[in-house]
Amino acid sequence: MGRAWRILRLWLGTAFRAAPLLMGVSCLLVAVQSVTSPMQTYGVKLLVDGLTGTVKTPITWGIGVIVLGFAVSFVSMVLADPLRDTAQERVARQVHADLLKVTAGIPGIMHHERADVSDRLELIRENSWRLGIGAEVLLYAVGSVANTATVLALLTSIHPVLLVLPILGAARIWSAYMSGRADQTAWEKTMHQERLTDRLAEIAKDPRNALELRVFGITRNLVARMIKLQDDRYRVLFRATRWGVLVDGGVRLGFGAAYIAAVIWVVWRARQGQASAGDVVLLLLIAPQIDQMTGGIAQNVYWVGEVVRSFARYEWLREYASEHAWAEVSSSAPVRLSSGIELRDVSFAYPGSDGSVLSDVNLTLPAGSTVALVGENGAGKTTLVKVLARLYDPSAGAVLVDGVDLRTMPAEEWRLRMSAGFQDFVKFEFTARETVAIGDLSRLSDEAALASALRRGDAESVVSRLPRGLDTQLGKRFSDGVELSGGQWQRLALARAFMRERPLLMLLDEPTAALDPEAEHALFEQFAASSRDAARSTGGVTVLVSHRFSTVRMADLIVVLDKGRVIEVGSHSELVAMGGHYAELFELQARAYR
Numbered sequence: 125m126g127r128a129w130r131i132l133r134l135w136l137g138t139a140f141r142a143a144p145l146l147m148g149v150s151c152l153l154v155a156v157q158s159v160t161s162p163m164q165t166y167g168v169k170l171l172v173d174g175l176t177g178t179v180k181t182p183i184t185w186g187i188g189v190i191v192l193g194f195a196v197s198f199v200s201m202v203l204a205d206p207l208r209d210t211a212q213e214r215v216a217r218q219v220h221a222d223l224l225k226v227t228a229g230i231p232g233i234m235h236h237e238r239a240d241v242s243d244r245l246e247l248i249r250e251n252s253w254r255l256g257i258g259a260e261v262l263l264y265a266v267g268s269v270a271n272t273a274t275v276l277a278l279l280t281s282i283h284p285v286l287l288v289l290p291i292l293g294a295a296r297i298w299s300a301y302m303s304g305r306a307d308q309t310a311w312e313k314t315m316h317q318e319r320l321t322d323r324l325a326e327i328a329k330d331p332r333n334a335l336e337l338r339v340f341g342i343t344r345n346l347v348a349r350m351i352k353l354q355d356d357r358y359r360v361l362f363r364a365t366r367w368g369v370l371v372d373g374g375v376r377l378g379f380g381a382a383y384i385a386a387v388i389w390v391v392w393r394a395r396q397g398q399a400s401a402g403d404v405v406l407l408l409l410i411a412p413q414i415d416q417m418t419g420g421i422a423q424n425v426y427w428v429g430e431v432v433r434s435f436a437r438y439e440w441l442r443e444y445a446s447e448h449a450w451a452e453v454s455s456s457a458p459v460r461l462s463s464g465i466e467l468r469d470v471s472f473a474y475p476g477s478d479g480s481v482l483s484d485v486n487l488t489l490p491a492g493s494t495v496a497l498v499g500e501n502g503a504g505k506t507t508l509v510k511v512l513a514r515l516y517d518p519s520a521g522a523v524l525v526d527g528v529d530l531r532t533m534p535a536e537e538w539r540l541r542m543s544a545g546f547q548d549f550v551k552f553e554f555t556a557r558e559t560v561a562i563g564d565l566s567r568l569s570d571e572a573a574l575a576s577a578l579r580r581g582d583a584e585s586v587v588s589r590l591p592r593g594l595d596t597q598l599g600k601r602f603s604d605g606v607e608l609s610g611g612q613w614q615r616l617a618l619a620r621a622f623m624r625e626r627p628l629l630m631l632l633d634e635p636t637a638a639l640d641p642e643a644e645h646a647l648f649e650q651f652a653a654s655s656r657d658a659a660r661s662t663g664g665v666t667v668l669v670s671h672r673f674s675t676v677r678m679a680d681l682i683v684v685l686d687k688g689r690v691i692e693v694g695s696h697s698e699l700v701a702m703g704g705h706y707a708e709l710f711e712l713q714a715r716a717y718r
């Protein structure tokens with residue numbers, strides 16, 4: 125009950141907050157409009173009774189009600205539509221703005237990684253227009269209630285037994301609701317297939333995948349999988365629709381038969397002198413209105429159901445966002461590091477998976493140091509980097525920045541203090557200038573900053589070969605776009621990482637995997653020297669993930685991870701002297717190069 129009330133409040137609150145006056149006037153107009161037609165029918169009954177003299181009513185009453193009805197419906201017809209459309213537009217705008225705010229407010233990336241959450245988000249996004257039409261549906265509901273009350277009163281005035289008709293009509297409300305629900309359930313049940321088809325289509329049409337898709341000959345297989353997924357989905361949807369049509373049709377037939385019986389009965393009563401001629405006319409004229417009324421209620425129930433379901437999902441999203449909001453912020457991110465970053469008993473499990481990817485990690489990354497993370501595939505290096513970037517909070521333990529829990533700092537502020545270069549960098553298909561300057565957009569036109577970043581990312585040669593230098597459009601999708609090689613894209617991504625001067629945390633997760641070992645080595649030698657300079661002034665820490673030991677050995681501190689645990693920590697010479705896991709891996713790689 126509490127939840128239903130919250131959903132209703134959210135719906136009404138959203139509509140009336142966006143356009144209070146418009147909504148108020150529209151509600152009134154729609155109510156007046158909805159009673160006009162049954163009231164005019166009543167006017168006709170009065171007129172007939174007056175003319176036939178069966179009941180002593182002045183004819184002028186009948187004419188008065190009919191004319192007043194015309195006047196009211198004319199005025200409200202002119203005003204109601206534009207007012208309703210404007211209110212509707214405002215509410216839709218409000219809903220979209222609210223939705224964006226709530227979604228953008230969910231921190232981290234967990235909601236993209238949990239299939240159940242991401243399915244629901246997709247559903248909310250796809251159906252956001254149903255939230256948007258909330259105002260219109262609300263107005264129709266108001267109209268429907270006013271109309272129903274009037275039609276019921278008129279039927280009672282002929283004979284209370286006739287209330288059976290709308291009761292039978294109510295079965296249509298039930299059938300419409302049930303068929304709507306069946307459709308909705310089928311949609312929700314097949315959402316996963318829809319999402320999967322979309323992803324497969326993305327994979328199939330992405331030109332970057334073209335080579336592998338063709339070499340391995342999996343295009344046909346992808347298409348077959350998509351067709352099968354779609355077939356399965358349509359089968360479920362079709363079954364739901366067929367069920368709805370059968371139920372709805374049966375109920376309509378039943379109602380029609382009852383109505384015919386009612387007309388025959390009232391005519392019989394009139395002949396017995398128990399009803400007036402006006403009553404017969406009233407019942408005949410009101411027939412389409414009962415049909416309209418029940419149809420209207422049925423449609424309303426369907427749409428109210430749709431809107432309520434959409435607002436229920438929206439309410440869930442708001443709750444999810446508030447439950448997963450970052451903890452209360454009580455400190456700000458430092459501008460320099462004095463002691464460094466400490467991971468204290470940090471454990472982490474990905475949402476929806478059981479095993480810990482990081483277990484009891486205790487580690488200090490001293491201010492001003494370059495720390496290399498090494499370990500086999502899947503050891504947890506990237507995960508550790510993501511925890512440091514606060515894409516996730518640890519499941520247990522804490523990350524302390526100069527002794528202050530990272531969770532108490534605003535995430536955006538912390539991210540402004542860092543920079544990053546990744547193996548799976550994004551190929552931003554903008555101009556070369558923008559692709560690099562994204563690292564620090566405030567310096568988009570700062571030629572010196574761009575030149576320095578390009579130099580540090582060893583990307584000067586990439587830009588010098590572009591036909592319009594930094595202003596060249598990148599990406600084949602554009603007619604004047606230039607496509608780059610994997611290594612060239614990577615150098616630009618590295619330059620992007622170097623756009624931020626002196627970050628407190630520089631995360632480099634195999635950012636040079638597309639370069640050859642010599643190029644990587646040269647780049648890091650240069651980078652290590654400049655980052656030591658920077659570290660002296662800000663105490664910034666560089667965390668580097670690499671599988672190449674020629675690069676790793678340059679780090680001040682090397683951390684060896686194995687199955688999410690830190691198994692060795694020390695400098696290159698200390699670890700080699702220790703003769704442990706690192707020494708073994710180093711020896712293996714060195715032998716391969718000899």
Ligand SMILES: Nc1ncnc2c1ncn2[C@@H]1O[C@H](COP(=O)(O)OP(=O)(O)OP(=O)(O)O)[C@@H](O)[C@H]1O
Pocket residue numbers: 237474475477481499500501502503504505506507508
């Ligand atoms: N988004 C995710 N959801 C669930 N599990 C994940 C996710 N990302 C990684 N994992 C799992 O976490 C473990 C560690 O992955 P991680 O990417 O941190 O390893 P890594 O040491 O960086 O490996 P590599 O050297 O191959 O890059 C792996 O077992 C992986 O399957």
